[in-house]
Structure formats: structure tokens, C-alpha cells
Amino acid sequence: MSDLTLKQRFIASLERKDVDKVPVCSVTQTGTVELMEMTGAKWPDAHYDPEKMATLAIAAHEITGLEAVRYPFCNTVMPETLGCTVREGSLDSQPQIIDFPCKEKKDVAGLLVPDNLLESKRIKTILQATDIVKDRLSDEVPIVVGILGPAAIACCLCGVNNYLMWCITAPEVLKELLVLGTSVCKEYANALFDRGVDAVVIIDSEAGPDLFPPPLFQSMILPFYRSLTKDMRGPTILHICGDATEILDDMADSGFQGLSIEEKVNLAYANQVVAGRACLVGNISPVFTLLERSPEQVKKEAKECIADGVGILSPGCGIAPHTSIENIRAFVAARDEYYGLG
Template identity: 85%
Template sequence: MSELTLKQRFIASLERKDVDKVPVCSVTQTGIVELMELTGAKWPDAHYDPEKMATLAIAAHEITGLEAVRYPFCNTVMPETLGCTIKEGTLDTQPQIIDFPCKEKKDVAGMTVPDKLLESRRIRTVLQATDIVKSRLSDDVPVIAGILGPAAIACCLCGVNNYLMWCITAPEVLEELLVLGTSACTEYANALFDRGVDAVVIIDSESGPDLFPPPLFESMILPHYRSITQDLKGHSILHICGDATEIMDKMADSGFEGLSIEEKVNLAYASKVVAGRACLIGNVSPVFTLLERSPEQIKKEAKQCIENGVGILAPGCGIAPQTPIEKIRAFVAARDEYYGLGQKGK
């Protein structure tokens, strides 16, 4: 097989085509403190300044060797745009939601997607960062943007307690928020595709078994995923934190080309369940492995992920900000060693 570009390999992997080696990247957050210090593009400014956002995102590719550029670095872009109050975070902590608009069921009736959604401050920042990334980057490198999915948006807008209660006691009210989230998510994602993004990652952990009742996933969540994937203009990945084992089969029927999973999911088992319907992405622990273990231990676990059938080698969730650059480089090197040795995983 002739040498593929990073983008060709990434897209072919999402499309479940044969590749010379699995890509190694992160489809989740990539901002780490060492990169911030090297580039001067630091949190919290890099969440709100398109130039700094682009600079820090590109650094994760150019300095650590990760084979994609991924941004933004937090999950508060859409919640703030839709009315949540945000605490901006620090050098090594992400922005957080501190207040939300839908405290009672009656508040949901007044919620709509803004007419000028794409002109809002936070979304405009990410779109401008996309333009900067595309202007600085070779077209051979894949560009990935992360956005919240409908369940995550709904949960942010009404708070965790209401979200958990309403899925049982007032599903019709929660459905209104899911519809809103689906519409906003789709519009935003397609704007990113129009700017040249190669794939969007829909981050929707609030639909996973750790929070949402698995028996309700098929009836309440899956239709919205299918709506999103049918309407998107480009490649799509679904990321769900926690142990998503119970819903893996339905996730594979959602229309997303890639499924990003944490280390809590047994990858070998997931490979059997998904059975080629989607590209599995993950699932090396960003904390217990990349942050806390030695480069040799990182390599061992990364190689095992490839052995167990991962289609794109990646951290199972966002990279911890204090992770050293050398640990991420070891993670990338593991993929090269796996294929270079000629003996799988040894």
C-alpha cells in the first residue's frame, strides 16, 4: 500500500477502509500546560481568542506528533451561547457552567435556537480559529472540531437534577430540549464543515449509561443521533464518556462513522458488538495511563489497543492539562513501534 497522508489515513479509517497503519491522534481535548508555556497560547485566553486557540491546537500536532489538529478545549461553547453562565477557568482548568436557564419545566417553553447562532461570541471564535488553522496548516493534516450533542446540551440547559428527573417524569419537556440541541448541534457542525473542518466529534456523555437510563436510549436519544448524522455535511464521530457497553450496539446504528470510547469499555468486546459498523476510537486512559504511568507502560497499553481492534488510536477522553509532552510522544511512538517491529504487540 502506498504511503497515505495523515488526512487520507484518518478519513479512510473512519470509512472502515484498509490503511497501512492506524492513525494516532486525539479526538478530544488536546490543550496541555507545557504546550501553553511553549507557545504563549494559554488558558483561559485560548478558549476565547481565535488566534490563541488555533496556535495551541496546531502545537499539539506539530510538537507532540498527534496526527490531527483538534479544538476547542472545553465544552462550554454551545451552553454559553444558549444562555448558561460560565466561569472562565484557569491555566489548567476548563471553563465550567455555574448557572443554567431552565430551572423549571415552564422555562423550557421559552428556549429557542438563536436566529444568529453562528454570530454569537463563542461560536464565532471557533469559526475564526478554524479559518486560522486552515490558513496555517497543510491540507494533508485532518482538522477535528468538538461540539456538544443534544443530550449534553439539554443537560447543560436544565441542570443535572432536572435532566435525570424529567427523562422519567416529564419526557415531553426533555424532548423539547433534545430537539433544540439537535437543531443547534447540526447548524453549528455544518458551519464548521463549510469552513473546512474534516470531522466533528459530537460529545454527548450525558446520553451514556453512567447518567441516562439505557432502556430509554433507543427511544429518546437514538432518533436525534440519526437526524444529526443524516443532515451533516461531513465526517462525524460520537464520543460518550464512561462505560458505554450497554448501548454500544445502538451507538453503532446511529449513523456516526466513529465511536470514541473510554477505557471503561472492553475494546475487544466492543469490536465484536460493533462488528465493522463504525470505526472504534480510543481507548487509552488519559489520567491513569497518559498522565500517571511511564512511557513504557503507555506504549504497552497503546499497542494492546491496536491489537484489540481499535480503528484510530486515541486517548479515551480529553488529555489532562498537566500531561507531559514526553508522555504523548510515547503514545504516538507506540503506534510506530507496533507496525515497525513486524510482530504484533511484542
């Protein structure tokens, strides 16, 4: 198995097959200020320009050694496409939603998926970046794209306060937004697979216990996940921020091949709950470890993560923009040292 390509190892790990060593990559955002300075592909332009997006994404693989190319670097692509107003961000801050279309329940009924969804400016940028990455990159390296999931889309479209209130007082209205979000996810994700992307990460932290009531997850969220994964034309990973322990069992039954979890979830316990139904991805802290600790401390925690049975070694959430290249390289080196390859 030592002759596996990075892509073969990554896909085999998602499929819970035996590999010679766990892949080490990030399935969440990878843009850092150091990489931007080295490549000239800087935020905010790299969020909107496909050439710069591809350049910065590839740099995270070629310069730091992360074993996948992952983009984009923000979560505003679909919200802006569906009517949210977005502030573009800066060199070290991501674009942010500053206004949303569904301020009242009656606004939801008038919201439709655009007929030309894949031709919209933001989504077209991601598809064009994919073509550039495919052209520049060896076919041996996995390409991973992140998109928002149904709950995250719903929350963006109606605002956090409405989202929290409607799940209790108007679940039928919230379900309309979840239906729309699921439809958009399917169309967008499958367009990415058709373009040659190897895995799509569904970022849906708004479905997690930190925001959404866990007792409602099974009835309101899980059916949409199962519909989504049933219609996907390639491997999918579900990423939920925060402590997802309470919903791990349902997450494992959702049909996603991978589950990306934060450091707040005990990995050894997660392995017991998931019991081989999905590949666990994570769960090194991007802030308290990768950003703030020394390379040796990064290595120590990464090796513990592997020992606890992670399927793909990855940050538990997006890499902080001021994370050093040195620490990311240490993160990669830890995997090799664990297997006696360093």
C-alpha cells in the same frame, strides 16, 4: 498505501477502509500546560481568542506528533451561547457552567435557537480559529472540532437534577430540549464542515449509561442521533464518556462513522458488538495511563489497544492539562513501533 497523507489515512479509517497503519491522534481536548508554556497560548485566553486557540491546537500536532489538529479545549461553547453562565477557568482548569436557564419545566418553552447563532461570540471564535488553522496548516493534516451533542446540551440547559428527573417524569419536556439541541448541532456542525473541518466530534456523555437510563436510550436519544447524522455534511464521531457497553449496539446503528469510547469499555468486546458498523476510536486512559504512567507503560497499553482492533488510536477522553509531552510522544511512537517503523 504507505504514501497516504495523515488526512487520507484518518478519513479512510473512519470509513472502515484498509490502511497501512492506524492513525494516532486525539479526538478530544489536546491542550496541556507544557504546550501552553512553549507557545504562549494559555488557558483561559485560548478558549476565547481564536489566534491563541489555533496556536495551541496546532502545537499539539507539531510538537507531540498527534496526527490531527483538534479544538476547542472545553465544552462550554454552545451552553454559553444558549444562556448558561460560565466561569472562565484558569491555566489548568477548563471553563465551567455555574448557572443555567431552565430551572423549571415552564422555562423550556421560552428557549429558542438564536437567529444569529453562527454570529454569537463563542461560536464565531471557533469559526475564526478554523480559518486560522486552515491558513497555517498543511492540507494533509486532518482538522477535528468537538461540539456538544443533544443530550449534553439539554443537560447543560436544565441542570443535572432536572435532566435526570425529567427523563422519567416529564419526557416530553426533555424532548423539547433534545429537539433544540439537535437543531443547534446541525447548524453549527455544518458551518464547520463548510469552513473546511474534516470531522466533527459530537460529545454526548450525558446520553451514556453513567447518567441516562440505558432502557430509554433507544426511544429517546437514538432518533435524534439518526436525524443528526442524516443531515451532516461531513464525517462525525460520537464520544460518550464512561462505560457505554450497554448501548454500544444502538450507538453503532446511529449513523456516526466513528465511536469514541473510554477505557471502561472492553475494546475486544466492543469490536464484536459493533461488527464493522463504525470505526472504534480510543481507548487509552487519559489519566491512569497518559498522565500517570511512564512512557514505556504508555507504549505497552497503546500497542495492546492496536492489537485489540482499534480503528483510530486515541485517548478515551480529553488529555489532562498536566500530561507530559514525553508521554504523548510515547503514545505516538507506540503506533510506529507496533508496525515496525520505530
